[in-house]
Amino acid sequence: MAALELRRLSLADYSETLTAMRDYTDARDEHSPDQLWLLQHPRVFTQGQAGKAEHVLAPGDIPVVQVDRGGQVTYHGPGQWVVYLLIDLKRHSLGVRALVDVIEQAIVACLADYGIQAAPDPAAPGVYVAGRKIASLGLRVRRGCSYHGLSLNVDMDLEPFSRINPCGHEGLEVTSMAQLLAESAMPAMDAVGESLLTHLQRELAAANTD
DSSP states (O other): OOOEEEEEEEEOOHHHHHHHHHHHHHHOOTTSOEEEEEEEOSSEEEEOTTOOGGGBOOOTTSOEEEOSSSSSEEEEOTTEEEEEEEOBHHHHTOOHHHHHHHHHHHHHHHHHTTTOOOEEETTEEEEEETTEEEEEEEEEEETTEEEEEEEEESSOOOGGGGGBOGGGOTTOOBOOHHHHSOGGGOOOHHHHHHHHHHHHHHHHHHHHHO
């Protein structure tokens, strides 16, 4: 597998990060390394290309940013890990569906590390626990390369999800690792982030050998 760089960006402004992802994608060539960016965002709603205004119910004091990924509206905030996947799909002979599978399986494996049984839903991208969404994903492919990625709810305030129809689904319940685990079993935020990166690397490597 080609070089894969890991970047841990801590708490990063959404709009600045989006610009950086686009700039990297536009500037990269066949020798540029693929990258995974692990970070959290200050509170923000992001509305995908197919997003409909009626799914943003009452944003209040949280900004809404229009973005160029697929999907509808979602929420990012502290206590949620976001991983952006800047991957040259042509290099790995990966299609978008295959990359979605990689992301979903990595999230499922990460959650299994902590005793949480989760699964993707073929009808609605993301990962769910007993019908409640715990992780979202949205991608954009430009020049054969992906950006945007996934978000995993770890230990965060879920109230802002009530201000939207998450991912365009009215009444969709959202959960987090903290809601599902006893306080004594709740892992450190950094440990979850590292587990997520590890599983993403493994799934990407496996997909590259298929």
